[in-house]
Amino acid sequence: MSVPAGREPQFTVLAAALAGIRPTGRTVVLRGDPGMGKTALLRAAEAAARHAGLRVLRMTGAEAETGLAFAALHQVLWPLLDDSHVLPPAQRAALESALGVRDGTPPEGFAVAGAALDLLARAAARRPVVVLLDDLQWADRVEGPFEGEPLPAGQRA
Numbered sequence: 001m002s003v004p005a006g007r008e009p010q011f012t013v014l015a016a017a018l019a020g021i022r023p024t025g026r027t028v029v030l031r032g033d034p035g036m037g038k039t040a041l042l043r044a045a046e047a048a049a050r051h052a053g054l055r056v057l058r059m060t061g062a063e064a065e066t067g068l069a070f071a072a073l074h075q076v077l078w079p080l081l082d083d084s085h086v087l088p089p090a091q092r093a094a095l096e097s098a099l100g101v102r103d104g105t106p107p108e109g110f111a112v113a114g115a116a117l118d119l120l121a122r123a124a125a126r127r128p129v130v131v132l133l134d135d136l137q138w139a140d141r142v143e144g145p146f147e148g149e150p151l152p153a154g155q156r157a
């Protein structure tokens with residue numbers, strides 16, 4: 001996918017982050033009013049990441065899912081869940097309960113975050129992982145690895 005017209009400076013920042021993903025990882029927050037082209041930039045970044053051989057995990061926030069615990073984490077980790085058997089049993093149980101793929105009371109956010117981080121780290125040890133979070137302002141409000149101080153609606157991608 002080509003870079004959206006006029007967004008070369010922003011794409012350069014994203015491309016630099018992708019190039020710098022080894023060995024320590026990078027984080028970029030894209031902010032802007034609705035319609036300014038955040039999703040389009042993310043699509044371009046996704047194409048670049050795949051072209052570079054990186055593993056892409058993605059989440060798109062939806063207002064209707066804001067109240068659903070762990071909905072955002074579910075989207076991000078779904079492609080990795082086949083590997084959840086490699087986690088220590090307690091971690092695996094915490095994560096799978098949280099994501100609704102096994103019975104049980106969803107555990108504390110902290111336990112889920114640890115398990116999620118472990119799963120991501122194991123995946124990243126095989127191939128660098130890029131996590132793209134679009135419309136993060138609609139992510140559920142359960143404490144998790146992606147939770148921080150919320151920015152105003154429409155301000156994050």
Ligand SMILES: Nc1ncnc2c1ncn2[C@@H]1O[C@H](COP(=O)(O)OP(=O)(O)O)[C@@H](O)[C@H]1O
Nearest residue numbers: 004005006007033034035036037038039040041
């Ligand atoms: N650089 C650009 N030039 C022209 N149109 C664009 C550009 N970036 C985005 N668009 C278009 O503008 C609309 C809004 O873009 P989008 O990426 O969805 O914005 P946001 O995610 O910030 O709300 C879409 O129809 C998209 O195709």
Ligand SMILES: [Mg+2]
Nearest residue numbers: 038039134135
């Ligand atoms: Mg968008």
